[in-house]
Amino acid sequence: MRKMTKAVTFCAAAALLTMGASLTSYAAWQQEGGEWIYTDNSGSMVRDSWRQSGNYWFYLGYDGYMVRDQWIDDTYYVNEDGARLTNQWVYVDEGTYDAPNPDGGWFYLEGDGQAAADGWRTINGQRYHFDSDGTMDYGWLNDEEELYYLGDENDGAMKTGWLCLDFDSDEVPDDGQVSMVLNYGDNGTWFYFQTNGQAVKADEDNYVRRTINGYRYYFDENGAMLTGWAAVGDQEEGDATGISTLKYFGGADGGQMATGWRYLYDDPEDSEDDSYDFSFSVATNSEWDGGDGDGAWYYFDNSGVPAYLNSNATTLSEATTSINGQRYFFDEYGQMQSGLLGIGLPDGTVVSAYFGADDSDGAMKRERQTNVYDDDGERGTYYFNGSGENRGAGYSGERNGYLYYNGKLVEAEDGEDFQVFEVDGHLYLVNEAGRVQDSDRTYRVNGEYYYEYEDGTIYRINDDRERLYEVTSADARHLPSIAYRDIYYL
Numbered sequence: 001m002r003k004m005t006k007a008v009t010f011c012a013a014a015a016l017l018t019m020g021a022s023l024t025s026y027a028a029w030q031q032e033g034g035e036w037i038y039t040d041n042s043g044s045m046v047r048d049s050w051r052q053s054g055n056y057w058f059y060l061g062y063d064g065y066m067v068r069d070q071w072i073d074d075t076y077y078v079n080e081d082g083a084r085l086t087n088q089w090v091y092v093d094e095g096t097y098d099a100p101n102p103d104g105g106w107f108y109l110e111g112d113g114q115a116a117a118d119g120w121r122t123i124n125g126q127r128y129h130f131d132s133d134g135t136m137d138y139g140w141l142n143d144e145e146e147l148y149y150l151g152d153e154n155d156g157a158m159k160t161g162w163l164c165l166d167f168d169s170d171e172v173p174d175d176g177q178v179s180m181v182l183n184y185g186d187n188g189t190w191f192y193f194q195t196n197g198q199a200v201k202a203d204e205d206n207y208v209r210r211t212i213n214g215y216r217y218y219f220d221e222n223g224a225m226l227t228g229w230a231a232v233g234d235q236e237e238g239d240a241t242g243i244s245t246l247k248y249f250g251g252a253d254g255g256q257m258a259t260g261w262r263y264l265y266d267d268p269e270d271s272e273d274d275s276y277d278f279s280f281s282v283a284t285n286s287e288w289d290g291g292d293g294d295g296a297w298y299y300f301d302n303s304g305v306p307a308y309l310n311s312n313a314t315t316l317s318e319a320t321t322s323i324n325g326q327r328y329f330f331d332e333y334g335q336m337q338s339g340l341l342g343i344g345l346p347d348g349t350v351v352s353a354y355f356g357a358d359d360s361d362g363a364m365k366r367e368r369q370t371n372v373y374d375d376d377g378e379r380g381t382y383y384f385n386g387s388g389e390n391r392g393a394g395y396s397g398e399r400n401g402y403l404y405y406n407g408k409l410v411e412a413e414d415g416e417d418f419q420v421f422e423v424d425g426h427l428y429l430v431n432e433a434g435r436v437q438d439s440d441r442t443y444r445v446n447g448e449y450y451y452e453y454e455d456g457t458i459y460r461i462n463d464d465r466e467r468l469y470e471v472t473s474a475d476a477r478h479l480p481s482i483a484y485r486d487i488y489y490l
Helices: 013-024
Strands: 029-032 033-039 048-053 056-060 071-073 077-078 088-092 106-110 118-122 128-129 140-143 146-150 163-167 189-193 209-214 215-219 229-231 246-248 259-265 296-300 321-323 326-330 340-344 350-354 367-375 377-384 397-399 402-405 418-423 425-433 442-447 448-454 457-461 467-469 487-489
Touching: 033 056, 048 163, 056 209, 077 106, 106 128, 146 189, 189 215, 246 296, 296 326, 377 402, 402 418, 418 448
Parallel strands: 340 487
Antiparallel strands: 029 033, 048 056, 071 077, 088 106, 118 128, 140 146, 163 189, 209 215, 229 246, 259 296, 321 326, 340 350, 367 377, 397 402, 418 425, 442 448, 448 457, 457 467
8 A cells, every 4th residue: 555654745846836826716715924814705714614725625723824734623634735635545653642543553534534434444455444533453453253464554454365474372462463474484373364354263262164275274263274283073983092083284384184195294192282172092002102203104084084093993904994995004093004013803813914014105915925024124925815804914824835824924944844833723734935735645854754644634754654643733833923013902
């Protein structure tokens, strides 16, 4: 907006001459001692009254002389040429006691010359608000329970759209206070002012949701856009920690409600939101280890709720989340897990499941998988169920001619050639590659006859191939152990 001070009047010298010529054409206007007066039909000086000359109005003071450069009745302003200003901005210095407000500020003189007051005005396409004495409001404004921002003391125009401000929610500014406008990356607080200038804000102790340019945002009772983790919903059944109450709203310059995959360094446990007296309950399945600043993958549905381990899950399928045709495992805090995990089923057994080598993958693996590393760094071959309620769980038994226990390939020790293992009550004769031997013949160990297989029965034999006894569970070797990255109990 173009604003003018007292030192810059609307009548320049040329305009003054024009005004003077106009005045001399009126018999009632006269000059007296270099000052202009106005006489009525009886020849008496007009006092305390307005008189017009051409397009301009002039005021005759108590002494009958034309008034210059001052306020009239705390409402009108005449410039140094005595002309009443209209449709113009005027700035008043503090201490100008004939002004509508001696505290000073900007005033707008409307078409009739009166200072705009008591509400909103549209001036040159911008909206402004004036108080009861005509002073232009600026900074924050609460008007009929609606919140506006009007710029600084030399601006005053009602703001619309996004605005990033230096704002402290613990010290909410009063009306008239100015907040510094910040740029992206300055970690300010974002507000959204609608086309009517009203900030999007929630009722007390709540949040309000708005979709703006296709993105969903939440705002608090002060109008501040939420960022980071915030509790905006009710806790779902099966949520052991409270993670379902949270949504994620980007960083300081973002604020869009997260949907789909997000890699975040902000831990949900670090949420500073206390609007719902929110706090994580004690984890029931594993100890929280995400507070060390490491990032993690999260997945948010279309409502912004993060995927998490449902405490009511009883099968591996129920404990995982299907996303774009793949299944993923999230812990009770919503963090995607990768690597070789142990899943404790309700019957007390622990089954293996593999979700990729690292957090760049995370998709559940099924059927035969090579180059699987356990938590000890040991590489192995595994087989995971391809279907069923526990699809993805480690398979136990013979599969495609190989023996597996809880997913891990069972192999005879190096140099032993063949060994007997028991899996789920069945005895298997296995070589060093994990292949099950089921041919009716004799088998050498370290060059000597040691086993004979016939019709599903394994016999211990001597080097003369004489049967010594039938192999039983007591002769079976220990099954391989598995070092899981973590174990989660359903």
